[in-house]
Amino acid sequence: MSTDLPRNVVPQQPHLMTEIPLDAAVYQPPPPEYVESKVASDTEHDFLRENERWPTPEEERTWVRVADNIPTAAFLIIVTEFCERFTYYGASGIFNNYISNGYKVPGSSPGAIDGGKQMATGLINFFQFFCYICPIFGAIVADQWLGKYKTILLFACVYLVGNLVLTLTSIPASIRAGGALPGLIIAMIIIGLGTGGIKPNVSPMVAEQYTRTRPFVRRLKSGKEVLVDRDATIQSMFNWFYWSINLGSLSAIATSELEHNVDFWPAFLLPTLMFVVCILVFWLGRNKYIRNPPTGSILLQAASCLTTGVRQSRIAKRSGQVLRDDAGAKLNWMEYAKPSNMVDVPASPVAWDDHFVDELRRTLKACKVFIFYPVYWLCFGQITNTLISQAGEMNTGSVPNDIMQNIDPLFLIIFIPIFDKVFYPGLRRCGLDIGPILRIFIGFVLAAIAMAYAAIVQHLVYSTGPYYDHPGSQHNDISAAIQIPAYAFIAWSEIFASITGLEYAYTKAPQSMKSIVMSIFLFMNCGGAILAFCFNPISADPHLVMNFSIAAGLMGFFAFLFYACFYKYDSQEQRGKS
Template identity: 65%
Template sequence: MSSKSLEKISQESSPIDLPNEELHPGHLDDYLREGERWATEEDMSMLRRVGDRIPTAAFFVVLTEFCERFTYYGITGPFQNYIQNGYKVPNSNPGAIGGGQHLATGLSNFFQFWCYLTPILGAVIADQYLGKFKTIVVFSIIYIVGDLILTLTSIPSSIRHGGALPGLVIAMITIGLGTGGIKSNVSPMVAEQYGRYRPFVRTLKNGTQVVVDRELTVQSIFNWFYWAINVGGLSAIATTEIEANVDFWPAYLLPTLMFVICVIVFVLGRKRYVITKPTGSIVIKAYKVFVTGLRNYRRAKAENRLILDEDGKKISWMDYAKPSLALDGGSVGWTDKFVDELRTALRSCKVMAIYPLFWLCYNQMSNNMVSQAGQMNTGNVPNDIMQNIDPLCIIVLIPIFDRLIFPGFRRIGLELRPVTRITIGFLVAALAMAYAAILQHFVYKTEPYFDAAGDGDNGFNHISAAIQVPAYILIAISEIFASVTGLEYAYKRAPESMKSIVMSIFLFTNAGGSILGFCFNSISANPHLVENFAIVSGLMGGGTIVFFICFRHYDNREAEELKKNTVFEKESPKVGYTADE
């Protein structure tokens, strides 16, 4: 069925809900429904831009991500106590291994690193062999195996006989492999479920006309995708309570059972999904492009025959890998378009260079800030429950930002484009760490244990953990601006053939944050936590300045490229729009 046929159907009948497979750009051009028409440049400049309705298939993927994150945060929530404290020690926080804060923070950073290194493997397997859907299913099975290992080795007899630590390490490796294969593919898959690419005008029930913009729809999809992640993250409230009041093995059994449900839900939705087939891994092909481009560029330079573009400027060294230039004198396994797409992907990856510093800040929440809460009066709740303030804030704030704050800025002509949003997120993360440093200073100045609170059999100082709340609120706000936008940017700026690999590179920046965390291991304990938080804050603040200086022009360039690449109708009927609408 052609796009013209669909347009005719939509004009002659009521709106129809067609299967997503039929609407995917690989199968069919964009289409119109009743009450819609293609947008013109005049429409884009005069009418209010809005996001479209999110398709049902996308909600299935979002629900799957919710279940996976429920499992992930449910098992990682108790990790710091599980590793740091001894088993059934009187008048102490819950524990199992008794390895101390250094080992707890080190293993936590290792797990974070591993979980965000493996997405590269998941992306390669999806692109080369299985496709996103099958890759997610296969790695989900691996994930379940890891969950079972963790649950079985956390039973009391295993802990008492020394099985907890080796079991934890094996489970971390297995779960990290599973989550890597899922994360690199579920994020681009959720956005792929929306198959409309051209902007169009829709008439609302009140007669107002608006432009439905794919860019805003994708932004909204990732906002709700991240919202589901943080709803799932609340599982740590349940598991830390179970850990404190029952034991660790039922705390780990709950998220294990949830993940089984996750796999079932995901598979049940398979008939609704836009499922893209593997197109071949671009990693090896990209490597060959780089080698060919550099070799041909050096040869052209040595022979004084560099090529100029239409503006009289020297072309990029990557352009020398294009088959159209035929500098190699033979056929290659790529096209000119692939070289251009690869350059676009590399440009988007540059924006990710400062993200390891952001994740260094974020990871403090699951290790050193948990230990900080252990030095304070938490009342009748476990110290590691405090980190759940972050997802609670995100759950409340994302709908506010998505429905009110971001549209409000657009209404007054101050649209917050990606680089601007990321810069704000980085700055707020730096402020969160500065607050944590100041708070730690007051913890150390408070009796009765001062800078030894929470060490060994020591209890807490007489200072309420409630004053940690502003730090978690700031971290939540920074995530909405930096983390959500990073996911969105990685997807939007990556060419169709490279979305999984670019997404995996974005996720790898989290592994970079964990590597940086290892560098702070020597000061990730009393009495050095003030220096730890202060240095992290300073690095993030400096990184924010560098990021803005280097990439501030990207927002304007992206807007120009979007306008250039968008297909508009030449003329449109009178829209009947006023500036007050």
């Protein structure tokens, strides 16, 4: 297909198919004051359609900003993510019972491996750790060789193989022959590899489908004019992306019912079949996606750049050639990695330029925010292990104990649209634009409250007969409905902390480093899994009150430490917009 465009339209990225109807797009250059304040590349994708115009400086400064419509290509990727998460949560949602309990034991919850609560917690934490360490590898593959689209498609096929292994080793003959445990471990490893190729690339690819970079005014059918903003659009896209994740996670309801009423093999077969749909949906959209070609992995280049900056700054100090900016302040040590600032010029040219150093510095600044997330993921991970165990010690009526975890996505499905369409726009209309740092802080505090509440519930469980703090596979006379507020607080924390983390990872990373930054954000889940391993000795009765209490205390402490370290970032961002 020819990439030539009519002269009145600014070309999009070369070799890419776009969502812009060419007969409706009318390119008008941005106002001079905008061009002077931005780098030239920021305007290359800007255009105007019918009933659109550029805002005046006063309008851009004072009008309430709204989100644009989500492109069709982004919607297809969101549907793909829904199918993938349907598979992931549908399978992993029943791992706790699958590992903990024996197969077809009368009067007990469904099971297969009979490994107990600690084995279940350990294997689930290993699975989480492996799923979120592999994204670094997936990001390298995408950046160095295949690009995001081909990487997602390739690793989706790997993922499907893992699901097939899990399904085939869960048939009754395999369980009775002892094949369930080795089959589960093999499947966990293969699915982890597949997840590693998909997760760091799918969310950046969603956001890449929206190419407009600067605000513009659109006249609605009612005649009202609104200021459409890229940041608000990206925030909305990630809200709906996360909404699709949680809609998909409701598959655990179906798989829990299947394991409870039929057997494990149909419970694993359902998500396996859905993943076939996932691959087909993603492949069918191949001609609609905006695809950025691979630019080469930058990890080694970044490492070399950082070591060069350290070495050059030390040479500058020893030789008395310390560089200063126009205000007389000493330059940051990374500035010495710039070829234009090197004190001791190397014999051979370096593989980067000044712009690369600036982008790397922005990347490191964004990644500093993520170092507090492991404690958050420790709290979030309680949904799939200790909270399920807690429900198993309570009266759940006729439903399986592991179905309780679906309260979290149910709350998210309800509240994400409310936040996206009502709460955040309402705050903006009142002149209150909550910055990402404040949103993350609120999310951390809500997670701490969730863990504190879970500790109170566990204390009530241990205080109730007939089994008190040693219920084993039995349950005490207390309703599991009392758990609902804990799941509600976790869900609200995700809206503020998890969704904002995805948004922050994408918007703050330079274009060439988005997959790497996203993989680093996902890697923080590994830190949460490592912390969870440390909690393993207190993840069983009668220590669960201590488990939840320590998690709540850690989260509360790190929430306020996080805000003390980064609260200035929000004000800096607001000054950058004004």
